[in-house]
Amino acid sequence: MQTENLTEILRQHPFLAGLSDVHMEVLIGCASNVRYAEGAPLIQEGEIANTFYLIRTGRVALETDVNARGKIRIQTVGPGDVLGWSWLISPFRWHFNALAVAEVRAVALDGECLRKKCEKDHDFGYEMLSRFSHVMERRLEATRMQLLDLYTTSPGAHV
């Protein structure tokens, strides 16, 4: 893939909105275009976490195996979303499985490559961390709402 194309693609993704040209240059060195067919795994629970994905099209389901209940899917991410931040936080291992439930096109960013660049350029590192904090905060908020299990006390019947 030509770098210019990738830059264009990256510019379109909401996660990188407003990223300076300088920082984009830094980032692009760790980026590559990826594609997953429906059903293909992106992430395996327990393995070393070394990638994060900027999803462009399609849908990824986060899944985990619950003893006696089988595989439970607890989240999906779609176009414009970010998948994976375990690469940021030691011990850098995945906590769930993720697979494409509809054909996925994404940009994969190499975790180790990014970590090195963050170490070297703290401005860039701060930029990455503050963007991720924002994503995590929104994800936490959404997860909390899921935890509330709101639909078990549904409106419509009053007695």
Place this chain on the structure above:
Amino acid sequence: MKHETIQPPAAPGEGLRLHTVTVKKVIWETDDTFTLQIDLGEMGETFSFLPGQFNMLYVFGLGEAAISISSDASQGGMLAHTIHRVGTVTTGLAQMKRGDVIGLRGPFGTAWPITAARGKDVCIVAGGIGLAPLRPVMYAMLRERTAFERIILLYGARSPLDLLYRVELEEWAKEHNVEVLVTVDRGDSSWKGYIGVVTSLFSYLKLDARATVGYVCGPETMMKYTIDEMERRGLAEDQIYLSMERNMKCAVGFCGHCQYGPEFICKDGPVFTLPRIRHLLDKKEL
């Protein structure tokens, strides 16, 4: 204030008289939610309702429950209510079979202002059984599909097994140009749709905020998050409508149970414009 919700006229004394009607069909939508199709009989000649309104359904000897009407308002004579079995009366209703008789009085309450949405995009957000009072709106809009621009339905439920009207959801998407996005709180490995809170679906939409009207119905917490999300995306507060719920006994503003601040949900609601009640939404134990 523009975009007032519609207050249908009532004859004095009406609303207090209970009629008997016959159950025509019972459809179990999920393991605890069912739809009663009702033959209005004689009452059908004069009964009409607007989307968003509710009836009081009576089970002989058990009492009444306030249930939103979930059928097509243009279909005279036949009425449907989707009911969550959760208490004494709804359990009584859940035991009804074809040919059984229940009591009915209504319709009550304010309606979704469909006229305000003409020529605009409509974004309907439903949570759980909140889809039931919104289904009549969908029917009304699809009957005049070209009067509306985009029609978007964001629908969230607990799990795939809790989804209502699955066949119709597909039909609306495939045949009526409705953008239907369905999400669940959790799914199993056979679920390929979205998983997550209904508000997360907004990130997959590009809304033209100034030309969009929002109708929201679901658990209060879910509605608050949805309103935040809609406003974050630029919808003005007077473009947003929601349906509220409280304990109801009389449905005519006499018993006092349904008060929500100064509003009687039975007659000032259940559909409200956001500006009218937003100062009440954050009050705990109101």
Place this chain on the structure above:
Amino acid sequence: MYIIDSTELHNLMEELIKRGYLLIGPTVRSGAIVLESIRTVDDLPRGFGDEQEPSHYSLKRRDDAMLFGFVVGPVSWKKFLYPPRLTMFKATRAGKSFTIAPEGTDKNRKLAFIGVRPCEVSGILMQDQVFTGGKYVDRAYKAARDNAFIVAVNCTVTGGNCFCASMGTGPGATRGFDIALTEVLGGGKHYFVASAGTPRGEEVLGAVTQREATEPESRSALDAVARAAESLTKRMDIRELPQLLKDNFENPRWDDVAKRCLACTNCTMVCPTCFCSTVEDATDLTGMHAERSRRWDSCFTLDFTKVAGGNIRPSIRARYRQWLTHKLSNWMDQFGTLGCVGCGRCITWCPSGIDITAEVDAIRGNSVHA
């Protein structure tokens, strides 16, 4: 203005009985002055007064023979227009179906209320607004109300918990009555200055007395009422009250009153304007007959705001706040007036002696603007 001597008051009562009215009036029973059916002047609490303070009520003997020398007891006229229990319909199974027979309203039942205090007249007018002033009309209430003849008696004595003047509802009545009386006792004389407020009031009054009041007699009556107004010890500060309560949803005073309030519902039972109700459905043992009845309810009960899977107001704090805010703020949005008449009953009959006027003062005192 006309004069009815105290020895002629029975003529008024008999005139009403002749016209088919059942008289309801104050009488002494079980250590209190309650409202019951009465027939003659002898049933009235001649020579009795009442002492009222927060959580305190007692009868006392006056040193004169005043017929209406007391204020209000635990019973309000609400009981007769809006009964504590009312059957709404009876239903009977018929195969798979059932028939419903709504309870009729007795259009022939006519009640004459003797001795309605001005605050109570206001209370009746407020309930008129609730039950007949809106989109739906409560037929049973309307039937009872249309047939209710009101003989108001202006207050010339006041109670320790009364605050009618600050609510604009007393101690003299200005409207809402068929006949209004002011009792004058002194200088060897005992009479009532009477005026009519409606055509039918005029008719009845005309059949009872033709004697016009002299200027001194009229003035005695007005002075007596004016003195009563001055003798009031409580007042409600109603300045911008609806907005004050809207702005103080989280005022710390609510925590304070929550410690004292038992949610016993006494206040809502004795209040002349409280109107909340619930319905009860029951069957007989055979299951063939069902009955639905309406009964008084109270926003203080735990179940009042039960919804699927929970309760909107589980704490007493929230329930007290709801009651006060409804009465003194939401009521204005709903009906165009404040919902309190200043009769003081809630203060008298509260076992904790919670004083609604003091609560408003306290909230105003540490008010936070929204």
